[in-house]
Amino acid sequence: MAHDKIKVAARRRMAETGESYTAARREVIKEFQGTGNDRPSGEPERFAISYKDMDRFSTWADTLMGGGPAGGRIELDADELRLRMADFKVDVPRASVRRAARSSHRTRGTIGVHARRGRWLANGSADGLVAIEIDPPGHTERGLSTLFRRMKVTELMVSLVDPDGFIAAIQRDGVRPGTGPEGVISRGA
Numbered sequence: 001m002a003h004d005k006i007k008v009a010a011r012r013r014m015a016e017t018g019e020s021y022t023a024a025r026r027e028v029i030k031e032f033q034g035t036g037n038d039r040p041s042g043e044p045e046r047f048a049i050s051y052k053d054m055d056r057f058s059t060w061a062d063t064l065m066g067g068g069p070a071g072g073r074i075e076l077d078a079d080e081l082r083l084r085m086a087d088f089k090v091d092v093p094r095a096s097v098r099r100a101a102r103s104s105h106r107t108r109g110t111i112g113v114h115a116r117r118g119r120w121l122a123n124g125s126a127d128g129l130v131a132i133e134i135d136p137p138g139h140t141e142r143g144l145s146t147l148f149r150r151m152k153v154t155e156l157m158v159s160l161v162d163p164d165g166f167i168a169a170i171q172r173d174g175v176r177p178g179t180g181p182e183g184v185i186s187r188g189a
Contacts, residue, residue: 062112099132
């Protein structure tokens, strides 16, 4: 586990319990070791966006704008799903996630962030695509990739390094298996 994650979790525990930093850090490390987890409780679970098909220049430009292999991710916590890819940002309440499944969509060489009628493709690879249906629709944050407008989001299609792990995390946190195509899972009614 990274030192900075331990430090953040220990400081959070200090604020909650009034313990010294050393005692809080010791308890945080024990908690991590006991759960076999690499993230503090309350910290979002992160899933990296796959950039394996992106050329060097595009990866560099994406990294310069806050994305790239180090910054491109989906974060899941109890309340929200957050997608970050360069300057493209979407925050969606977890209750709005209706379905998530592996996608067989053919990107035909398309890499980056693209939209069509509320359906967004955010990918650095043609592999590992996951389609996430959102209802009620969410909105993007204003940024260069959205021409500084808030735009509607009804579906996100994202290339992930660990698509099955992401789908399992969505399922574990309140979405049950469905009967749709491609292993679609849907939120229980």
